[in-house]
Amino acid sequence: TVVLDKTGTLTEGRPTVTDIWANGSSPLTVLRLAAAVERHSEHPLAQAVVQKAEAEKIAIPPAWHFQARVGSGAEAWVEDQWIRIGRLSWLQEMGIPWDPSWSERVQNWESQGKTVIGVAQSQSLVGLLAIADPLKPTSPEAVQHLQQMGLEVILLTGDNPTTAQAVARQAGIQRVIAQVRPDQKAAYIRSLRQPRHRVAMVGDGINDAPALAEADVGIAIGTGTDVAMAASDITLMSGDLRGVATAIQLSRATLNNIRQNLFFAFIYNTLGIPIAAGALYPFTGWLLNPMLAGAAMALSSISVVANALRLRHFQPPKPAGRR
Known part of the structure; x- marks a missing residue:
């Protein structure tokens, strides 16, 4: 099983704010409050909010007592009020009221593959942000x-x-x-x-x-x-996510190479030692000349090294249906 993360793995990892909805205020106010909190976060979605605010030339106010809520969002003290930004489910857990009429807008954005986060001021939702992060072409x-x-x-x-x-x-x-x-x-x-x-x-x-x-x-x-x-x-x-398949295929090729090398390393000894010990002498009179034994040992090493060097020319197979 191969388990993939979404943001930055399947997607470009460069999300952008595409939509802003304000509840009783202006979209720029929502963006300004969100950017004030997110400026202290390293999350890709947070960086997208800050970049959008900077692109709109918004003066971002300072934030105090910043706290990141892992997997949920972030919160801080901005302009004498507590501002929270993050998952809608987390905001509701924090006691922020939710109007069912807002759900249609959220579902529409999410059906387009966008991530929707809420911005709350004190105990009320002031707006929503939709953030898109396109898939990597590969x-x-x-x-x-x-x-x-x-x-x-x-x-x-x-x-x-x-x-x-x-x-x-x-x-x-x-x-x-x-x-x-x-x-x-x-x-x-x-x-x-x-x-x-x-x-x-x-x-x-x-x-x-x-x-x-x-x-x-x-x-x-x-x-x-x-x-x-x-x-x-x-x-x-x-x-490039295609490197995952390449890494697995190269690993499989390496293990196959190891098995082949073990075969080459042991086949000469398996055949040569009994002959050198005289196993065939009573029946055929054959003994293994020391010079031939030395050549066999050298050939064993050469075959192992030559076989291992084939990996230098490894090329990952292409998916079926593609050239």
Whole structure:
């Protein structure tokens, strides 16, 4: 099984704010309050909010007592009021009232594969932000290739189910596990691991680090965070998801090469030692000349090295149906 994170793994990892809805205030006010909090966060969605505010030339006010809520959002003290920004479910848990009439707008955005976050001021929702992060052009091909190799591909994300399903459809992934916290990601990977069943986790963010460490093989995206790369076994320097299939195929080719080398290393000894010991002498009078024995040993080493060097010319097979 290959488990994929969404943001920065399947997608470009460069999200942008596409829509802003204000509840009783102006969209720029919503963006200004959100940027004040998110300026202190390293999350890709937070950076998208700040970049949007800077593009609109908004003066971002200072924020105090910033607190990141892992897997949920962030909050801080801005302009004498407590501002929260993050998942809509988290805001509702914090006691922020929700009007059912807003749900249609949210569902429309999420069906387009956008992530929707709310901005709350004190105990009221002041607005919503829709953030889009397009798929990497190579992600559908990479998923198709992994599936053709007989591997199950799962999308594991902290995003909401509607957005996750929309992204999964674009990528060709059937199984989706959505709205999971970082600790739940690691627990899910642990539940998949069974005897004779190997699990690879592919991710790029700080939130993915526990799951990367838990998997049999952790594969980090090189364009992601240092923490993810430190927790992983393999790093794809280019950030191209097709490298996952290449890494698995190269590993399989290497293991096949090792088996072949073991054969070459032992076949000469298996045949030569009994002859040198005189096993055939009573029947044929054959003995192994020391010069021939030395040549056989040299040939054994040469064949092993020559066979290993074939890996220098390894080319990953292309997915079926593609040139």
